[in-house]
Amino acid sequence: MEVDEEDEVAGEHPLTNDLVLQEIVKYIRQRDIPRCRQVCKKWNQxxxxxxxxxxxxxxxxxxxxxxxxxxxxxxxxxxxxHDVPFGNYLLLNLNMSDPLVEKFFTLCGLHIHTLRVQFMPNDIDICSLRELLLLRAPAVVNLSVEGQGIPESVTNHPTLFPPWSGYYLHWQGGVPALPFMESIQFKTEEGQKCHPGFLCDLFKGAVNLKSLTFLKYSDPTYSIIILSALHHSENYLQLKSIHMERLCEAAFQILINMSHEGMQLKDFSFQSLAEDVKSSSLEQLISCHKESLESLYLNEVMGTKNLQIRLPSMANLRKLTRSAICSSQIPFGPICYAKHLPNLEELSVFAFADELDWNEYFSETVNWIPCISLRKLELPINLKDLNRLRRLCKMFPSVTKVIVSSPADEIIPLMWELWPELEELHLSLTDGNSNIDSLFTGIPQQECVTINAGKTYGEVDIERIRIGPSIAYLRGLKKLNLEISPKDIFSSFCLQNKSCLPTDITGYFGLAYLSNLEDLMITSSEISKECAVFLLSKFQKFANVRICDSDGRPIIKSNRILC
Amino acid sequence: MALVRVISSDGAAFLVSQRLAKRSGKLKTEIETFRKSSDNSEAQPEIRIVTIRAEILRLVLQWLQQHQNDPVLPANQNEQDGRGDAEMGQSQWDRDFLAPMDLGIVMELILAANHLEVKGLLDITCKLVESKITGRTVDEIRTAFKLKSDFKGNEEEQTRLENRWCVEN
Known part of the structure; x- marks a missing residue:
């Protein structure tokens, strides 16, 4: 693709045309954004x-x-x-009376798009919160309240948007308080429950609310307070996402009522369900949203009984997460992913491979048609059985992103063979794994020891000594996240066995071949500084690299996004 | 076979099947509007596209012809990260189709795909431009596209200082 000189002669360069740029900007990767804005004024704008x-x-x-x-x-x-380019902030110590905080809102407030605030005790009161939302950061789209929350939100005294303010009473001809707000998230510390009136005010004010998240509470009845407030606010018809920590049966009934009144969810998740939740309620709720759901997270059930449901066929579901860590689960019987969820792109199963009912989750009998839409797969923990990995690869042949936790040694080289097209790999290993260099490079362990002892890396004929598959097969790998931790963190924080750590062998004969790597994180290793510097020269120009030593200290940390 | 006559801004007429034309969101709407307003159900619709010249319209129709049996992508899919579609959909034919084009033609195709609501074509053309951007330095991007910096005084230095606050995220 050449730039035609005539384009320049004609005046406007095609890549400064507003309409063209507006389309292209959507495709620019996040990591390239800061650099691209330095190209010229129009691109910056x-x-x-x-x-x-x-x-x-x-x-x-x-x-x-x-x-x-x-x-x-x-x-x-x-x-x-000239134009503050930031609008997404994580704020701590938000003392509204501090002159610097005041200056911050004066300079940046109007452009704040996403505000994540972690409140400490006495940071803010309800009047300051009102001032923050209405005046200091009036265009906030995403609000996340974390930490200790606002003490007065528990009592709603004084109220968040009192009637005299003229705000929130949109339906009475008043002004909506938070017309831009689309997402509200509360992750306050255990025990703080907001007053229903406070929540109702907040939900009523956010007339364009699309996403609601309440996490980190353990009392399932709090979900009744939150959802009743939402129902009472009459502001749920355009809601697309609900993420809750814990739900009880009464909360489900409110959700079902709102669904019957027209709420159509795209995302739904919960961390756990109380014992009183009925299978029929969960099934009914999912059924109400079977046409619209794109992401569904079925997590734990408290108590000892399973919730047996029938999962409807969902043409738009792209992401399914299931948990089977505890004894209680939500089984729905074996399904053929390709037929039942034909557009599924991500599948996560949180479970120990040995305890998992493989026929329920990955039935070979019903999944004789491969699910080619699936791109991202999180494997069950502690996978040991090679045939099970082969089965998953057969069922999901187009996978490009894999998350693997504590696999047995023999699983690791098989992955290099089965999924050579991988683009992203998150691998969590423990000190139960050993001879990592050999598993990552295919070089016999004895040879690894000899090479490391003599540091004769330059003399090795890799093709001659390699006897097994290598991570170097994954030529398209863009992101590698390698975490290594003690197997039993309750007995020791230190690694019991150093052969679970990659050394320069993995560096020179494995990672160095991954020329498309853009993101590499290794939390613990015996890689030398010299090797780490060499690796940096082999990866993509703006690669994000963090390689740590066996104590977790960075050997090399490079974020060259702006070079 | 029901046909539709599509006319470019410079007056060239293309006779294509309605089935093919309806794979463009814009042409589909135009055909349906014509049907509603026409008394004669057999009449052949004629649609004038005043913003697209013949050379570009021919390329769009050629791309549609090649992809006539693909599933139609919803226009708003992956709004934040449109790259996914292109990665999945780009074929060797698409690569050969785009290879000889200069930047000006690619830009016109982006505008045409946007105007005619052809999501698949918009994806591959934007992705082509993006592939020349990713991982490049500021100077390399300027050189690749022959773009000149028009920052004045310390404006460029200021954007560099601002960007430092992105680093640790």
Whole structure:
């Protein structure tokens, strides 16, 4: 593709045309955004909305002990900005009366798109929250409240949007308080339950609310308070996502009522279900949303009984997550993924491979048609059986992203053989694994020891000594996340066996061949600094690389996104 | 076979089957509007596309012809990350189709695909441009597309300083 000189002569360069740029900007990868905005003014201008929504700034850190040093540094740069390019913030120590915080909102407030706030005690009261939402950051789209929350939200005294303010009473001709807000998330510490009136005010104000998340609470009856407030706010018809920590039967009935009144969910998840939840209620709710659901997360059931349901066929479901860690599960019988969920792209099963009912989750008999739509697969933990891995590969041949936790040694080289097209691999190993160098490179263990002892890396004829498959087969791999931790963290935080760590052998004869790698994280290794530097020269130009030593200290940390 | 006459901005007429034309969201709407307003159900619709010239319209129709049996992608799919579709859908034929084009033609195709609502074509053309951007330095991007920096004074240095705040995410 050449640039035609005539395009320049004619005046406007095609890549500065607003309509063209607006389309292309959607395709630019997040990691390329900061660099692309440096190309020219027009590109900068067009990319700023994506910067504001996607690139998060952590400008208040706990290490500053309330001194707000990072915020001060951040503001000194933003003061000279023609147009502040950030709008996605994680804030700690949000003391609204601090002059720096005030300055932050003056400079950046109008552009805040996503606000994640972790409140400490006495950081903020309900009046300051009202001021924050209505005046300081009035265009917030995503709000996440974390930490200790706001004390007065528990009592809603004074109320969040009192009637005299004229806000939230949209249906009475008033002004919606939060017209831009699409997502509300509460992850406050255990025990803090917001007052129903507070929640109702908040939900009523957010007239365009699409996503609701309440996590980190253990009392299932709190879900009744949250969902009743939502129902009472009459603001749920455009809601697309609900993520709850714990649900009880009464909460399900409210959800079913709202569904019958027209709510159509795309995402639904829960961390656990109370013992009183009936199979029929869960089944009914899923059935109400079978046409619209794109992501479904079926997690644990409290107590000892299973919830047997029938899963309807769902043409739009792209992501399914199931948990079978505890004894209680939600079985729905073997399904043929290709027929039942024909557009499924991601499948996660949280379970120990040995305890899993493989016929329920991965039945070979019904899955004789491979599920070619699946791209991402999370394998059951502690997988040992090679035939089971082969079975998964046959069922899901198009997988390009895999998450594997604590596999047996023999599983690792088989993956290099079965899925050579992998683009992303998250591999969690333990000190129960051994001879990692050999498993990663196909070089016999004895040879690995000899090469490492003599440091004769340059003299090795890899093709001659390799006897098994190697990670070097994965030429298309873009992201590798290798975590190594003690098998039994309750007895020791230290690794009991160093042969679970990759050394320079893995570096020179495995990783160095992965020329498409953009992201590499190794939490523990015996890779030398020299080898790490060599690896950096082999990967993609702006690769994000973090390789740590056996104590977890970084040997090399490179984020060259801006070079 | 029901036909439709599609006319480019420079007056060239293309006679294509309605089945093929309806794979463009825009042409589909136009055909249905014509049907509703026409008394004669046998009449052949004529649609004038005033923003697309013949050379580009021919390329769009050629691409549609090749992909006439593909599933139609919803226009709003993967709004945030459109790359997924292109990666899955791009064939050797698409690569050969795009290979000889210069940047100007690719840009016109992007505009045409957007206007005619042909999501698959929009995906592969935008993805082509994106592939020339990813992993490149600022100077390499400017060189690849012959773009000139128009930042004045310390504006470029300022964007660089701002970008430092992205690093640790």
């Amino acid at each position: 067009t990319l700023i909305p994506r910067m504001r929504s996607e690139i998060q700034v952590k400008c208040l850190d706990q290490a500053s002990f309330g001194k707000l040093t990072r915020l001060a540094k951040f503001l000194s740069v933003m003061e000279s900005s």
